[in-house]
Amino acid sequence: KWPEKIIIKEVGPRDGLQNEKRIVPTDVKIDWINALSNTGLSYIEATSFVNPKWIPQLGDAMEVVKGIERNPDVTYAALVPNKRGLESALEANIDEVSVFMSASESHNQNNINKSIADTYPVLREVIEEAIRNGKTVRGYVSTVFGCPYEGDVPFEQALRVCDQLFDYGIHELSLGDTIGVASPMQVEQFLEVALKRYDKSKVALHFHDTRGMALANIVKSLEYGIVTFDASLGGLGGCPYAPGASGNVATDDLVHMLDKMGIETGIDAEKLMQASLIIQNSLQTPLPSHQMAVFNAS
Numbered sequence: 001k002w003p004e005k006i007i008i009k010e011v012g013p014r015d016g017l018q019n020e021k022r023i024v025p026t027d028v029k030i031d032w033i034n035a036l037s038n039t040g041l042s043y044i045e046a047t048s049f050v051n052p053k054w055i056p057q058l059g060d061a062m063e064v065v066k067g068i069e070r071n072p073d074v075t076y077a078a079l080v081p082n083k084r085g086l087e088s089a090l091e092a093n094i095d096e097v098s099v100f101m102s103a104s105e106s107h108n109q110n111n112i113n114k115s116i117a118d119t120y121p122v123l124r125e126v127i128e129e130a131i132r133n134g135k136t137v138r139g140y141v142s143t144v145f146g147c148p149y150e151g152d153v154p155f156e157q158a159l160r161v162c163d164q165l166f167d168y169g170i171h172e173l174s175l176g177d178t179i180g181v182a183s184p185m186q187v188e189q190f191l192e193v194a195l196k197r198y199d200k201s202k203v204a205l206h207f208h209d210t211r212g213m214a215l216a217n218i219v220k221s222l223e224y225g226i227v228t229f230d231a232s233l234g235g236l237g238g239c240p241y242a243p244g245a246s247g248n249v250a251t252d253d254l255v256h257m258l259d260k261m262g263i264e265t266g267i268d269a270e271k272l273m274q275a276s277l278i279i280q281n282s283l284q285t286p287l288p289s290h291q292m293a294v295f296n297a298s
């Protein structure tokens, strides 16, 4: 019934840190990413090449990517919103470029300062140019299961955005539950439609755990044969342009659950814990995951 092996894409250094009030020093980020690189993770989203006035927490993107020790078994990715960001990402020689936009008009406007229609040509240029430079491109679509400003988002509206990004050349789609409102029922309804259009191997799920439903939604996605999930170590994270959004599903909780289910992740839980301590010590506040709560109490 379940897939044998799952790919976890670690987004903590990007999605986690972009929503932290405290700015983590560059050398701590580098130590943290180096530790994450040796846990067995095969994919790390290291930072964002966005406007540092919008996301000051990641204003050191270039130093971080140039400062880490690249493990050849790990793909390092970064968010890129436009041509300017792509130039930086190419200079940093990132392995994979991640573009992002929203299924809902008002979140798109608040997050990247453009309408959906005006975002398409920008991302098309980024995707095509990245591919010409030998990079693969991942496409995030936010607010698929609900928008902080508009509430429910019609599935057709989200799928239109996904279709466009696939047409422009993304190799993988990451469906974002930006504000953690999805339920297993809604995931089922969405995947019933989406997987008639896209191969399940090209679809990842990106659940925020705002309402504690991320693991339940992942189990439902597993039933549909989804094998790629985004997660953030310790459950750090959120979108600063989605009021009330909290962290991603915690990588450590997800690894724990999959281990218990006998599903392979290739990730060493003990090394993951050591990596959690690096960032927890720097933030000087307990990380929100269940695994860290157990550890911190012991």
Ligand code: HMG
Pocket (backbone or CB within 6 Å): 015, 018, 048, 049, 050, 051, 052, 054, 055, 079, 081, 082, 084, 085, 086, 100, 111, 112, 113, 140, 141, 142, 143, 175, 176, 177, 178, 206, 208, 238, 239, 240, 241
């Ligand atoms: P804008 O202000 O409309 O951009 O921002 P602009 O093109 O008019 O340029 C204005 C200034 O920004 C200029 O500088 C540019 O050079 C500079 P000035 O002349 O004023 O000094 N600029 C840049 N600087 C560095 N790097 C760049 C860049 N681009 C422009 N790439 C923009 C438009 C998209 C850049 C801005 O809105 C922005 O940076 N937004 C980022 C928002 C963001 O990062 N949000 C969080 C990530 S998305 C997310 O969390 C959701 C996700 O996790 C999935 C989910 O959970 O659903 C992925």
Ligand code: MG
Pocket (backbone or CB within 6 Å): 015, 176, 178, 206, 208, 238, 239, 248
């Ligand atoms: Mg996110």
